[in-house]
Amino acid sequence: MTNKQANSTSQSIAAHLEQMILDGSLAPESKIPSERQLSSRLGVSRAIVREALHELHGRGMIETRHGKGSFVSCVVPQVDESTxxxxxxxxxxxxxxxxxxxxxxxxxxxxxxxxxxxxxxxxxxxxxxxxxxxxxxxxxxxxxxxxxxxxxxxxxxxxxxxxxxxxxxxxxxxxxxxxxxxxxxxxxxxxxxxxxxxxxxxxxxxxxxxxxxxxxxxxxxxxxxxxxxxxxxxxxxxxxxxxxxxxxxx
Amino acid sequence: MTNKQANSTSQSIAAHLEQMILDGSLAPESKIPSERQLSSRLGVSRAIVREALHELHGRGMIETRHGKGSFVSCVVPQVDESTxxxxxxxxxxxxxxxxxxxxxxxxxxxxxxxxxxxxxxxxxxxxxxxxxxxxxxxxxxxxxxxxxxxxxxxxxxxxxxxxxxxxxxxxxxxxxxxxxxxxxxxxxxxxxxxxxxxxxxxxxxxxxxxxxxxxxxxxxxxxxxxxxxxxxxxxxxxxxxxxxxxxxxx
DNA sequence: AATTACGCACTGGTCGGACCAGTTTTTTGT
DNA sequence: ACAAAAAACTGGTCCGACCAGTGCGTAATT
The missing domain is CATH 1.20.120.530 (GntR ligand-binding domain-like)
Structure with missing residues (x-):
């Protein structure tokens, strides 16, 4: 629906992940697969994955902790109502x-x-x-x-x-x-x-x-x-x- | 003031560029220095620069065109003179x-x-x-x-x-x-x-x-x-x- | 045996170089 | 003089390496 894959890989991966987050496939606070994991599973280089993650981070949908991983940071679980x-x-x-x-x-x-x-x-x-x-x-x-x-x-x-x-x-x-x-x-x-x-x-x-x-x-x-x-x-x-x-x- | 340089290089570079954009040092529609240029001038790898740029892209402050470069996409919409x-x-x-x-x-x-x-x-x-x-x-x-x-x-x-x-x-x-x-x-x-x-x-x-x-x-x-x-x-x-x-x- | 300490196996963070693919400029051959 | 080829940009992607935090399990110490 809102699938704009526009430019390329990193973009579409970012969009893909965003979709999963909004869908609830990736629950808030849940850990996102590691970069290397995503990289191999999606068949792209790790750099691309990192770029996609940074894109999401820019939108405040993700938080990344060194040595631990990246986590979905939808502050408020409420669907898309008030907050x-x-x-x-x-x-x-x-x-x-x-x-x-x-x-x-x-x-x-x-x-x-x-x-x-x-x-x-x-x-x-x-x-x-x-x-x-x-x-x-x-x-x-x-x-x-x-x-x-x-x-x-x-x-x-x-x-x-x-x-x-x-x-x-x-x-x-x-x-x-x-x-x-x-x-x-x-x-x-x-x-x-x-x-x-x-x-x-x-x-x-x-x-x-x-x-x-x-x-x-x-x-x-x-x-x-x-x-x-x-x-x-x-x-x-x-x-x-x-x-x-x-x-x-x- | 709002300088959260939190994690590291890519973050602080993103923040730095954002500041420049908000300050007007980088005018809307103006071309941002090429990735390689930024990379060498800031003394970091190109990958880092790219991650920073993706971060800004996520916030909608930047637009990137293959083969041309990255451009500031007006944070504050220009008062359209074209309307x-x-x-x-x-x-x-x-x-x-x-x-x-x-x-x-x-x-x-x-x-x-x-x-x-x-x-x-x-x-x-x-x-x-x-x-x-x-x-x-x-x-x-x-x-x-x-x-x-x-x-x-x-x-x-x-x-x-x-x-x-x-x-x-x-x-x-x-x-x-x-x-x-x-x-x-x-x-x-x-x-x-x-x-x-x-x-x-x-x-x-x-x-x-x-x-x-x-x-x-x-x-x-x-x-x-x-x-x-x-x-x-x-x-x-x-x-x-x-x-x-x-x-x-x- | 319990506890501590070490080390390995994760995680993300950074680097450099290589190559592909568009775009623009320069050179060159007619 | 002009148009085509080539060089010199730009971003996009990949690889492989290494550093730096984190956590866990095991081995060494008590």
Missing amino acids: PLMQLYIGHSRTLYDLFEVREQLEGQAAALAAERATEQDQYRIRKAFETMEAADPLTNAELDHAFHRSIVEASHNPVLLHVLNSLKSLMLDSVQAAVMNLAHRKAFKQQIDRHHRQIYHAVISRQARWARKAAMAHVRHVSESLRQIEEQEKHLIRAALDQREVESA | PLMQLYIGHSRTLYDLFEVREQLEGQAAALAAERATEQDQYRIRKAFETMEAADPLTNAELDHAFHRSIVEASHNPVLLHVLNSLKSLMLDSVQAAVMNLAHRKAFKQQIDRHHRQIYHAVISRQARWARKAAMAHVRHVSESLRQIEEQEKHLIRAALDQREVESA
């Missing part, structure tokens, strides 16, 4: 916050411009998006939240801004988006976010550019820091789990 | 000012972050770029001006910011760049620009983030408005010419 989250951007979490740093500026600018330049039509759209979002079920408002912000960016009447923000958003992995949305599950966060949305809305509608910028920036920053908190918590959980496991295996 | 949408807008002067509007924010943020996060090495680079620029012949300092701004953006240590600003800059047509440079011909503008540069430089070096942001934003805004003025003047000239023609043909 492959961390693993994806765990190595790049820094970049994620860099991204928020940029977004903070641009969303702020967008809100300010929207307050200044929104036409009546824009204001109508913003109002509609806002009301729809407020009335909606908190669990399903991912799209609506997005639509609200989008309506504001569009009201800024700056295509470059729109374009850049779009590509930044598409940069965020779905998992991260999901995580952001999961903030809504925590009542305190949800309320804070709602408050921010209201502030942004009113500021833009009442054409108070300065306030709009401030509110939008605060909003992005809040989301970013909330995410950071969650990451910190999960890191602790993971570490705790690992410690626990080591205790058990000791 | 049909942008294609339409490019060239419209209105879009140009939208662009400056965005740049104003981002350059400001970059300067502020640079003031906060610049290492000694960064400061040295910035100082060198600044002094070189000041000492240079005003007519040929297009490159140097660019280098100065770049050194500051790099000192912000935010790869997303770096890449976005890079792609924005590439959006500006050469003609525009030339026009900006032509501002230097007018003594008043030139002096103002120099003053801005000095302010930015001193603010960043003395770690005054707020001031740095303000200066950088003022700088971009000034350039933008100067350009607008020039355009206005030229428009008058053109209109005058057109009127003249109509008179003649009447």
Whole structure:
């Protein structure tokens, strides 16, 4: 299905192993056959096997310990529901916050411009998006939240801004988006976010550019820091789990 | 900072290359030195280099083409200048000012972050770029001006910011760049620009983030408005010419 | 006999050289 | 001058060797 064997041996072997891992043929924490074993069984040189393994390591699916072997490191056994989250951007979490740093500026600018330049039509759209979002079920408002912000960016009447923000958003992995949305599950966060949305809305509608910028920036920053908190918590959980496991295996 | 060199050679080489990519030392789409070259330059075997490259490939930071080489595949997707949408807008002067509007924010943020996060090495680079620029012949300092701004953006240590600003800059047509440079011909503008540069430089070096942001934003805004003025003047000239023609043909 | 220590048989990590296969540049023969 | 052949790149694959951690079983020591 997703068999892209693209370039060649090492690639296809990596894909093959990945498939086995995702299938569950290779359970998490289970030991992967040794390099020499794979090499002879697959009829390729050991170098190729090593390249394939490094490829998987790059994706964080594998961990290798000198003298012991390589092990599947699917952190969370849960199929593919809620928490492959961390693993994806765990190595790049820094970049994620860099991204928020940029977004903070641009969303702020967008809100300010929207307050200044929104036409009546824009204001109508913003109002509609806002009301729809407020009335909606908190669990399903991912799209609506997005639509609200989008309506504001569009009201800024700056295509470059729109374009850049779009590509930044598409940069965020779905998992991260999901995580952001999961903030809504925590009542305190949800309320804070709602408050921010209201502030942004009113500021833009009442054409108070300065306030709009401030509110939008605060909003992005809040989301970013909330995410950071969650990451910190999960890191602790993971570490705790690992410690626990080591205790058990000791 | 995030330098986990953990296991060994291939890992640390991968990390090193990743750093270079994120830093912008290796621009997107740029060719990475050949495996044999890296191998000899880093003093390790080619196999190790290959493993490091595969690691990066696994993370999607690299693409490799047989017989050609390996290439940085933009971590931060380029703000597509090729997208049909942008294609339409490019060239419209209105879009140009939208662009400056965005740049104003981002350059400001970059300067502020640079003031906060610049290492000694960064400061040295910035100082060198600044002094070189000041000492240079005003007519040929297009490159140097660019280098100065770049050194500051790099000192912000935010790869997303770096890449976005890079792609924005590439959006500006050469003609525009030339026009900006032509501002230097007018003594008043030139002096103002120099003053801005000095302010930015001193603010960043003395770690005054707020001031740095303000200066950088003022700088971009000034350039933008100067350009607008020039355009206005030229428009008058053109209109005058057109009127003249109509008179003649009447 | 129990315990320690050594050593062998694993594991991954690194090396160098060889060769194949695409791509680009240079040379060369008409 | 031009087109074809050749040389000089590039990455892709293989081999065989050796080093370095790890673990286990056996032999030496107590």
